[in-house]
Amino acid sequence: MRVAVSGSSGFVGSALCASLSADGHEVVRLVRREATDVLEAQWDPARGHLDAGVLTGVEAVVNLSGAGVGDRRWSRSYRRIIRESRVRSTALLASAIAQLPEPPRVFVSASGIALYGPDRDAEPLDEDSAPGDGFLAALCEEWEQAAAPAKAAGVAVCHPRFGIVMDRSGGALGAMLPLFSWGLGGALGGGHQFWSPISLHDTVRALRFLIEEHGCVGPYNLTVPEPVSNAEFSRILAAQLRRPRLLPVPGVALQLALGAYADEVLGSLFVLPRRLLQAGFTFDHPAAWSIVRAAV
Ligand SMILES: NC(=O)c1ccc[n+]([C@@H]2O[C@H](COP(=O)([O-])OP(=O)(O)OC[C@H]3O[C@@H](n4cnc5c(N)ncnc54)[C@H](OP(=O)(O)O)[C@@H]3O)[C@@H](O)[C@H]2O)c1
Numbered sequence: 001m002r003v004a005v006s007g008s009s010g011f012v013g014s015a016l017c018a019s020l021s022a023d024g025h026e027v028v029r030l031v032r033r034e035a036t037d038v039l040e041a042q043w044d045p046a047r048g049h050l051d052a053g054v055l056t057g058v059e060a061v062v063n064l065s066g067a068g069v070g071d072r073r074w075s076r077s078y079r080r081i082i083r084e085s086r087v088r089s090t091a092l093l094a095s096a097i098a099q100l101p102e103p104p105r106v107f108v109s110a111s112g113i114a115l116y117g118p119d120r121d122a123e124p125l126d127e128d129s130a131p132g133d134g135f136l137a138a139l140c141e142e143w144e145q146a147a148a149p150a151k152a153a154g155v156a157v158c159h160p161r162f163g164i165v166m167d168r169s170g171g172a173l174g175a176m177l178p179l180f181s182w183g184l185g186g187a188l189g190g191g192h193q194f195w196s197p198i199s200l201h202d203t204v205r206a207l208r209f210l211i212e213e214h215g216c217v218g219p220y221n222l223t224v225p226e227p228v229s230n231a232e233f234s235r236i237l238a239a240q241l242r243r244p245r246l247l248p249v250p251g252v253a254l255q256l257a258l259g260a261y262a263d264e265v266l267g268s269l270f271v272l273p274r275r276l277l278q279a280g281f282t283f284d285h286p287a288a289w290s291i292v293r294a295a296v
Helices: 011-022 076-099 135-145 148-152 171-181 200-211 230-240 251-258 261-266 274-278 288-295
Strands: 002-006 026-031 040-042 060-063 106-109 156-162 164-166 184-188 197-199 218-222 247-249
Touching (some): 002 011, 060 076, 076 135, 106 200, 197 200
Parallel strands (some): 002 060, 156 218, 164 197
């Protein structure tokens, strides 16, 4: 299969591309710098430049672009970058897809469980749950809606709503591990909040499931079937790291250490992957302990 991927240099994108290439699929990487080989195509989402021809013959397009939400503090100007880097790149890809005489079969365009809001306590949330409040929730809605031209062109549009993707190589866990190695990390900011993580390994498998021919369309929560409280996650991680006495981290220390990631890990979201399970996907790491064992 020929697959085009944007955001291919990122935490999820590089793992997805490696997995697809290892299985013999042809991966065309959309890159914002100059292309350096035949399997790269340059685009400029900020300026709206994309030659739709580079998507000719592509069966699936996977859009993972977006300025890092945890990279910097959220000033007003950085919030604009966070929003525009997602909405504009999605809209550009969707309109390029819609122009093609033979569009790809499927367009998988990233979203996040932040759509349900920063904090929903212990409310079970699935893909039918109402969106929440706040900057990221509104952004996720707009991000998903930006794919509308591809949908109107008859393409199966899937929105993986990523939970907290876990691997030691990056993301929230990569940012948190230094805290744990300093002996901190027990019960972040109180510990009562629910987390809805997913291993990087299962994230890649789920993305591949969405682009394979399982008839998938619409939003899919990419989160484990068994969300976990932060206190329990910390206990499991501490045991795995053989550091049984981690000190609790007050929210304010976490804000300083993790920047904007702190907002993601301090809120409570009990998200269930109902549609992924109904479609027949099975998790290799369905629970926190299996994610931690695989990631650390
Ligand atoms: N990881 C998670 O836990 C998580 C959770 C929820 C949602 N998500 C979303 O899923 C997507 C992939 O996640 P990730 O963890 O792989 O993110 P990532 O590591 O930050 O990678 C995102 C990629 O987007 C591209 N990018 C960076 N700045 C950009 C800009 N200003 N305009 C357009 N493209 C830009 C870069 O790729 P190039 O340089 O190759 O263009 C970058 O490698 C992101 O949109 C992220 O928000 C991730």
